[in-house]
Amino acid sequence: EASILRDVIDTGEGLISRDVFDVGEGSIPRDLQDLNIKSTEGQKQIDVSDNESYRYDPDFAPTSNGTSYWRPDLPEDEKPKLGDIFDTFDDGYNMYKAYSEKGRFNIRKSGIKRYKGKVTHRYVLCNRASKVRSKFDINTLKEADVNDEQKDGNTKRKRMTVSWVTNCPAKIGLKVIHATECYKLFDIVENHNHPLMNENNMDLSRARRQLHFSDYIYIHRASLSNIGPTLAH
Template identity: 35%
Template structure:
């Protein structure tokens, strides 16, 4: 069966039970801590510690559940991950000989085997540059496996691995996750309106934190606000001069005593004069 992505992890059977319950101790696991920050801690027979989210049945994936489209499956698992304290990564896709999708996987974003640090010569200018990153994978096996029937347009969850081999993110720090840092449309609009009033992204973030009662209620960090503000400027690019002239023309239409004039030299706006 051909695979879209060469990743052997998804074809291997996880060492833990497929249906791990947090209300009862899973077979072979010993509970070592009660519900702390929304999860239970267990010990496997070989002494490895695992973390299982404490979520009700309305939130967690159910083996045998059927969905009408892939987006519904993705939305369900992302909502479960957001409530539990981890992020989701789309795994591999399996296809049959007729090039039809038969299986899909959604995994914890810490899935994958850790790689050893690459060695390179710091004195060699042509040597490969290694980007620094604080993110680490732990070969986490938490995932859901979905059987796909394109003919019937059904997506059935047939495997659910619940436990993680790494601590989950605490509720008060979940605004720093990838999903928590995603700027909503209203936040983007707020940054843009602040920029129009000559208020920078850093102060705009402070205002949002103050108005919403804390940083945990605000989507995005000051860096995310800066990145979006920069993206707006790059989108405007060399059209900022035209935007300025259009705004001045609007003022002429709405303000009877307003007047402006400008000069262009070799296609560049050189001088602008206005009086109110």
């Protein structure tokens, strides 16, 4: 009986086991307190892993102001460099096109600057460089009369398209070297404000969706056997 009394404490309202009674942490069993400590430490580890989850994506990097960007993780000798010289604009464009395929993003030709009618600067942008258009509701069920056609009849027709533009800043700028037809790379932005394409989906990129001449010949020959282009290709 004495050993039993040593294992309990009289609180005035009844006997409580010493394993349960703890003034510092409250009436919580010690085994549960230990479990709570381990759980807290585990949660801290989870929080750290969440904050550092970007390290699993080699193309992702944060900035000091919290802005996220993605940069192709390629060797330096495969990246375009300031000062590179190209015999023609097409050579510079093809270089950036090859870089974009390795970097997993699409590109398109953009603005041209002229001086006295001659081209001086040309730019190639990421395909998602355009600004996002504001969305607004349109009543497409309303029938437009003659007056509406003259005023806002065009707004009654709404195309169900999905826009993927993000105002991405990635680009290169090429300028003509004076008295030559060569182009010099004078501007480059590597950072993208959107995730790059997955390696397994690169066959859906703009560059790889283009048909080669041999593909046209194959599709034409398949059509002679009543096989459509979708099934043939």
